[in-house]
Amino acid sequence: MSDAAVRPRRRGARERVLDAIRAAEPLSRVELATMTGLTEAAVSMTVRRLLDEGIVVESGLAPTAGKPRRLLRLDPAARIAVGVYLDEDTTTYVLTGQTGGVLSRLARPAPGSADPETLSRQVLADVELLFTGAGVERERCLGVGVVWPGPPGATAQDLGTRLSAATGWPVLVENDATAAAVGEYWVARVGPEQGFAALYMGSGIGAGIVLEGRAMRGGRGNAGEFGHVCVQVDGPECVCGSRGCLEALAGPRTVVAAALADPVAVAEAGLDPAEPRRSVIADFAAVARAARADAPRCRALLEDSARYVAAAAESVLNLLDIDLVVLTGPGFAAASFVYGPAIMRRVAVADRLTWQRSVTVTVSLAAATASATGAAALVLQSHLSR
Amino acid sequence: MSDAAVRPRRRGARERVLDAIRAAEPLSRVELATMTGLTEAAVSMTVRRLLDEGIVVESGLAPTAGKPRRLLRLDPAARIAVGVYLDEDTTTYVLTGQTGGVLSRLARPAPGSADPETLSRQVLADVELLFTGAGVERERCLGVGVVWPGPPGATAQDLGTRLSAATGWPVLVENDATAAAVGEYWVARVGPEQGFAALYMGSGIGAGIVLEGRAMRGGRGNAGEFGHVCVQVDGPECVCGSRGCLEALAGPRTVVAAALADPVAVAEAGLDPAEPRRSVIADFAAVARAARADAPRCRALLEDSARYVAAAAESVLNLLDIDLVVLTGPGFAAASFVYGPAIMRRVAVADRLTWQRSVTVTVSLAAATASATGAAALVLQSHLSR
DNA sequence: TAACATTCTTAAGCAACTGAAGTTTCTCGT
DNA sequence: ACGAGAAACTTCAGTTGCTTAAGAATGTTA
Numbered sequence: 001m002s003d004a005a006v007r008p009r010r011r012g013a014r015e016r017v018l019d020a021i022r023a024a025e026p027l028s029r030v031e032l033a034t035m036t037g038l039t040e041a042a043v044s045m046t047v048r049r050l051l052d053e054g055i056v057v058e059s060g061l062a063p064t065a066g067k068p069r070r071l072l073r074l075d076p077a078a079r080i081a082v083g084v085y086l087d088e089d090t091t092t093y094v095l096t097g098q099t100g101g102v103l104s105r106l107a108r109p110a111p112g113s114a115d116p117e118t119l120s121r122q123v124l125a126d127v128e129l130l131f132t133g134a135g136v137e138r139e140r141c142l143g144v145g146v147v148w149p150g151p152p153g154a155t156a157q158d159l160g161t162r163l164s165a166a167t168g169w170p171v172l173v174e175n176d177a178t179a180a181a182v183g184e185y186w187v188a189r190v191g192p193e194q195g196f197a198a199l200y201m202g203s204g205i206g207a208g209i210v211l212e213g214r215a216m217r218g219g220r221g222n223a224g225e226f227g228h229v230c231v232q233v234d235g236p237e238c239v240c241g242s243r244g245c246l247e248a249l250a251g252p253r254t255v256v257a258a259a260l261a262d263p264v265a266v267a268e269a270g271l272d273p274a275e276p277r278r279s280v281i282a283d284f285a286a287v288a289r290a291a292r293a294d295a296p297r298c299r300a301l302l303e304d305s306a307r308y309v310a311a312a313a314e315s316v317l318n319l320l321d322i323d324l325v326v327l328t329g330p331g332f333a334a335a336s337f338v339y340g341p342a343i344m345r346r347v348a349v350a351d352r353l354t355w356q357r358s359v360t361v362t363v364s365l366a367a368a369t370a371s372a373t374g375a376a377a378l379v380l381q382s383h384l385s386r
Numbered sequence: 387m388s389d390a391a392v393r394p395r396r397r398g399a400r401e402r403v404l405d406a407i408r409a410a411e412p413l414s415r416v417e418l419a420t421m422t423g424l425t426e427a428a429v430s431m432t433v434r435r436l437l438d439e440g441i442v443v444e445s446g447l448a449p450t451a452g453k454p455r456r457l458l459r460l461d462p463a464a465r466i467a468v469g470v471y472l473d474e475d476t477t478t479y480v481l482t483g484q485t486g487g488v489l490s491r492l493a494r495p496a497p498g499s500a501d502p503e504t505l506s507r508q509v510l511a512d513v514e515l516l517f518t519g520a521g522v523e524r525e526r527c528l529g530v531g532v533v534w535p536g537p538p539g540a541t542a543q544d545l546g547t548r549l550s551a552a553t554g555w556p557v558l559v560e561n562d563a564t565a566a567a568v569g570e571y572w573v574a575r576v577g578p579e580q581g582f583a584a585l586y587m588g589s590g591i592g593a594g595i596v597l598e599g600r601a602m603r604g605g606r607g608n609a610g611e612f613g614h615v616c617v618q619v620d621g622p623e624c625v626c627g628s629r630g631c632l633e634a635l636a637g638p639r640t641v642v643a644a645a646l647a648d649p650v651a652v653a654e655a656g657l658d659p660a661e662p663r664r665s666v667i668a669d670f671a672a673v674a675r676a677a678r679a680d681a682p683r684c685r686a687l688l689e690d691s692a693r694y695v696a697a698a699a700e701s702v703l704n705l706l707d708i709d710l711v712v713l714t715g716p717g718f719a720a721a722s723f724v725y726g727p728a729i730m731r732r733v734a735v736a737d738r739l740t741w742q743r744s745v746t747v748t749v750s751l752a753a754a755t756a757s758a759t760g761a762a763a764l765v766l767q768s769h770l771s772r
Numbered sequence: 773t774a775a776c777a778t779t780c781t782t783a784a785g786c787a788a789c790t791g792a793a794g795t796t797t798c799t800c801g802t
Numbered sequence: 803a804c805g806a807g808a809a810a811c812t813t814c815a816g817t818t819g820c821t822t823a824a825g826a827a828t829g830t831t832a
Contacts, residue, residue, distance in 0.1 A: 013819075030779060042820055044781060066778025067828040195605055207705070216597070218707020219581055222741065225704040230697040233617055241739035242700060242732070311616040314628060315701060318611040319593070321604020346628070353627035355608065399788075416810060428789055430812060452809025453797040774832090781826070788818090795812070802804090 013038050013046045015385040019213065021056065021074055022099070022384075023191045028062060028069030047072060054078045055098070074099050079383070080136060082127055082144040082169075083376030085176070085369075086110070088203060089279045091123070092369065093130050096376040098142075100187040104134035105372075116155060120162040127167070142383045143170035145375030147179040149202050151222050172378045176200055176371040177224050178215050180328045181208025182381050183374025184364050185215075188326075196324035197316050199226060200370070201331025203280045205251050205309070207316065208374075215381075227251060229312040250308035252284040252331050258301050259287050268295035281330045288334035302335055306342035313343045314350075317359060325361045333367035399424050399432045401771035405599065407442065407460055408485070408770075409577045414448060414455030433458060440464045441484070460485050465769070466522060468513055468530040468555075469762030471562070471755075472496065474589060475665045477509070478755065479516050482762040484528075486573040490520035491758075502541060506548035513553070528769045529556035531761030533565040535588055537608050558764045562586055562757040563610050564601050566714045567594025568767050569760025570750050571601075574712075582710035583702050585612060586756070587717025589666045591637050591695070593702065594760075601767075613637060615698040636694035638670040638717050644687055645673050654681035667716045674720035688721055692728035699729045700736075703745060711747045719753035 011019075016036040021027055024035070029047055033040045050056040057075045061068040076097035085092040088110060095104040106129065111122045123146075131138060144163055148156045152173045164171040174182075181198035190196060192213030200206045207226030209216040216223045227247035228240050235244025248254065259265040260273050260283075269290040271283060290298040313325055325343060327336045340361045351357045364370050397405075402422040407413055410421070415433055419426045436442040443461045447454040462483035471478040474496060481490040492515065497508045509532075517524060530549055534542045538559045550557040560568075567584035576582060578599030586592045593612030595602040602609045613633035614626050621630025634640065645651040646659050646669075655676040657669060676684040699711055711729060713722045726747045737743045750756050 028779080039821060040780070041782085041822080044779095045819085048781090061829090063829080064778060065830060066776075067780075067830090069779065209705075211602070216706065219709055220707055220741075220743065222743075223705070223707040225707070228704040228736070229701040230617060231619055233693055233697045238736075239740075241736035244697065307619055311619045311630065312701075315615040315698075316705065318614040319595075319609070319702065319705070320602065321606055321609040321611070323605055350614070350624075350627035354625075355606075357606065357608075414810075425790055426811070427791080427813080430810095431788085434812095447798095449798080450809055451799060452807075453799095453811070455810065775830105776832095777828100777830075779826100779828080781824105783824085784822090786819105786821080788820100790815105790817075792815090793813085796810080797808100798810090799806105799808080801806085 012385055013042050014050070017043060017046050017050070018055075018074075018384050019192055021072060022186065023189050025073045026059065026071035028071055030069060032072070076101055077103075078140065079142050079380075080140050081142050081376040081379035082130065083147070083179075083372045083374065083379075084123060084127070084144060085147045085179075085372040085375055087149060087371070091126070092372040093126055094369070094372045094376055095130055095134050095136060096373060096380070098380055100183065100373060100377055100380065102373060103136065104130055105369075106130050106133070114155065116158045116162065120159055120166070123159070123163060124166055141169060143172065143379040145172045145174065145179065145378040147174055147176050147371045147375040147378075149176050150204065150206070151175050151225075170379070170382070172375075172382060174375065174378055175206060175221075175224070176202055176329065176374075177206030177226070178208040178217070179374030179378055180364070180370035181210050181224075181326070181374070182215050183366075183370055183377040184208075184326050184328060185210050185213070186377035186380055187373065188362075188365065190324075194324060195320065195322045196326055197226075197313070197320070197322055198326040198328050198364070198370075199309070199313060199332065200329035201252055201284075201327075201335075202329045202371070203252060205247050205331075209316075209320065209322075211320070211322075226312060226316065229315055231308045231311045231315075246308055246312045250305035252280050255287060255301055255305050256280055256283040259283070259298065262297060262301075265290075265295075265297040265301060268298045284331055285334040288338075291335070292337060299338070302338040303342065306339045307346075309339055310342040310346035314347050317347060318355075323357050323359050325359065326364050327361065328364035328367045328370040330368045332363065336363040336367070398771055399428050400436070403429060403432050403436070404441075404460075404770050405578055407458060408572065409575050411459045412445065412457035414457055416455065418458070462487055463489075464526065465528050465766075466526050467528050467762040467765035468516065469533070469565075469758045469760065469765075470509060470513070470530060471533045471565075471758040471761055473535060473757070477512070478758040479512055480755070480758040480762055481516055481520050481522060482759060482766070484766055486569065486759060486763055486766065488752075488759060489522065490516055491755075492516050492519070500541065502544045502548065506545055506552070509545070509549060510552055527555060529558065529765040531558045531560065531565065531764040533560055533562050533757045533761040533764075535562050536590065536592070537561050537611075556765070556768070558761075558768060560761065560764055561592060561607075561610070562588055562715065562760075563592030563612070564594040564603070565760030565764055566750070566756035567596050567610075567712070567760070568601050569752075569756055569763040570594075570712050570714060571596050571599070572763035572766055573759060574748075574751065576710075580710060581706065581708045582712055583612075583699070583706070583708055584712045584714050584750070584756075585695070585699060585718065586715035587638055587670075587713075587721075588715045588757070589638060591633050591717075595702075595706065595708075597706070597708075612698060612702065615701060617694045617697045617701075632694055632698045636691035638666050641673060641687055641691050642666055642669040645669070645684065648683060648687075651676075651681075651683040651687060654684045670717055671720040674724075677721070678723060685724070688724040689728065692725045693732075695725055696728040696732035700733050703733060704741075709743050709745050711745065712750055713747065714750035714753045714756040716754045718749065722749040722753070 079098040093106040177200035198208040205227040232244035238245035238248035465484040479492040563586035591613040618630035624631035624634035
């Protein structure tokens with residue numbers, strides 16, 4: 001029987017080697033050869049080039065019965081990337097090394113004006129500050145990732161063009177969920193064979209889906225609209241114009257609105273309905289904190305939301321035949337203790353009975369700041385193949 | 387701004403050229419060069435090799451202001467493929483040319499025994515008959531595609547191994563929905579940039595998803611479990627062990643069961659509840675025929691099912707950012723006149739209001755026999771890159 | 773200290789593709 | 803009718819990236 005139909009797509013040696021080191025460093029050349037399917041000679045040449053460029057370094061030996069293996073790692077500081085997350089109320093900047101580790105961070109109140117010119121100047125100034133503050137050479141920067149809550153539209157693209165023109169760096173624009181997924185792929189050392197869905201809760205719910213080491217972007221860059229998966233045919237109307245969308249039934253806005261409408265929940269979470277709302281996420285986090293402290297009403301609100309999220313997650317897992325879910329973003333950072341178990345419970349029965357599958361649900365290590373580091377990881381990912 | 391992150395994956399020249407000709411024949415060499423991104427020199431050499439192999443033929447000229455273009459097509463008879471569809475009650479065999487056109491067909495009652503040895507001998511004999519009947523040289527056969535309703539398990543893999551050993555041909559085993567999707571991709575000349583979901587209704591509901599010219603198979607070859615997308619959080623229990631699955635709420639079994647339980651529908655569709663049931667699809671088709679003839683109760687049953695299918699389809703479209711749905715398989719072949727419009731209606735509002743997208747819903751040309759021709763197309767697809 | 777095991781490197785060669793410069797074969801204007 | 807021009811296609815000499823095969827380096831073990 002032939003396996004022609006499942007043969008992995010071809011990638012260059014450089015890309016395969018770098019991806020393997022990223023996912024499983026430290027590695028020796030022989031290990032790289034078996035992992036990538038390249039010959040030892042090809043690995044040797046590729047690695048030498050990477051060593052010459054300073055991207056990879058030799059560090060340490062692994063003893064064998066013969067000549068010891070020379071272990072290779074990415075040099076964290078050799079190449080760096082900038083990540084920018086333009087959230088509703090805050091703009092976050094990070095500078096990461098090429099392993100995805102954060103070198104420097106900067107948070108700013110969101111610029112009031114949405115005028116592209118002003119916005120671009122503000123971001124440029126902040127990035128400047130980030131570099132001078134961290135004392136990092138600009139030459140090592142590979143590019144800038146800009147992340148937007150929700151699908152990037154014309155404004156975002158415009159900002160990207162301006163930044164690219166002003167800095168000379170490549171600028172990648174993405175939505176928060178996809179960026180978080182790529183960040184998770186990079187930082188959590190997910191292997192390229194492991195497909196996964198990163199569910200992201202910020203002011204809304206989205207998903208970044210990574211299959212075969214590549215983020216799904218879809219025909220118009222809108223893939224991962226997890227929030228508009230239907231979990232109830234005749235559910236309430238959604239802002240998108242359809243009915244029964246996850247976001248309308250279980251999104252953070254809905255949870256917060258329900259909490260504000262319930263005096264008990266308001267008291268539990270210490271919300272002040274009279275005050276002007278700051279941000280959805282701040283209120284949602286307050287509800288989550290209360291729930292964690294065993295406040296029953298807040299807990300019930302989250303559990304209710306989690307039931308829907310779990311159903312939608314199950315749909316995605318079944319549709320794409322994936323067995324890993326990563327919860328990320330500030331929303332899940334605050335409330336994963338409810339959502340994680342809810343997803344596990346939902347999929348457990350069918351996994352055992354029907355799919356012979358064992359779904360893992362994890363929480364991203366840096367869930368709260370996943371978007372900004374993810375933005376930087378987008379740049380790193382795009383430079384795998386140079 | 388860089389587009390590094392959306393750069394298409396690399397494929398060999400041969401694969402790209404063949405895929406382009408498949409999708410848009412007839413094509414000249416210059417057109418191929420622009421479409422594939424290869425240089426004219428590379429196309430020229432690749433095409434000459436394909437001409438030498440007899441895979442491609444020159445047929446006709448297209449006038450220009452200068453030297454006319456020499457148009458290239460696939461020679462339909464140069465290479466052939468066998469498709470086998472092992473349905474519950476019938477086994478269908480097709481012999482197709484490399485353009486996906488059916489050269490010869492054979493239908494058999496399903497072998498009673500599920501014993502792999504007997505099954506394999508039966509299939510071998512039938513394939514033999516197919517070749518002698520069509521008078522086609524065995525040497526031109528590229529391989530056999532075997533399609534199974536639902537995910538292929540150990541039995542299917544075993545059959546594949548036996549067939550491959552006995553014939554010497556590569557044997558590909560797939561589920562019906564994925565095969566139908568690949569068949570649609572091949573026969574309907576879908577371009578590699580056009581992602582789509584082929585919804586398949588046979589005895590169950592599945593989906594084959596094709597993105598960037600590749601069928602999604604998932605971690606364990608189970609991708610496309612459209613029937614187990616949740617459309618109602620607390621819906622009825624499904625055989626899979628979960629709740630609210632599309633298949634439990636709106637699958638053909640459910641529709642038929644509802645029809646049988648309703649005397650009016652039984653009369654409309656001319657069903658005989660006393661008789662032992664033949665096949666789900668036969669009963670479902672009877673309901674669809676009645677609905678088409680304006681029988682109100684049968685129509686209502688289908689409309690009800692279609693509401694759920696439409697919601698699940700919308701979920702998939704949003705999640706993957708796809709704008710093409712193909713309805714295929716015997717179920718949709720009989721009832722697309724209900725399901726097609728239902729999907730269109732469901733997505734229309736949000737498409738305009740939110741996604742700026744225009745979803746197309748089409749019915750496969752050979753929906754009723756899509757699995758068998760799809761099985762053959764799997765083989766053709768796998769031989770694009772040799 | 774010699775034999776061995778293993779890792780890594782080097783060198784020659786091949787296959788696929790690119791770039792640049794032809795060659796062919798038509799149309800069009802005179 | 804015929805030369806100029808236009809466009810399609812081909813040829814040829816690199817270049818790149820990999821493979822195969824042989825060899826050098828560097829440790830363990832008897």
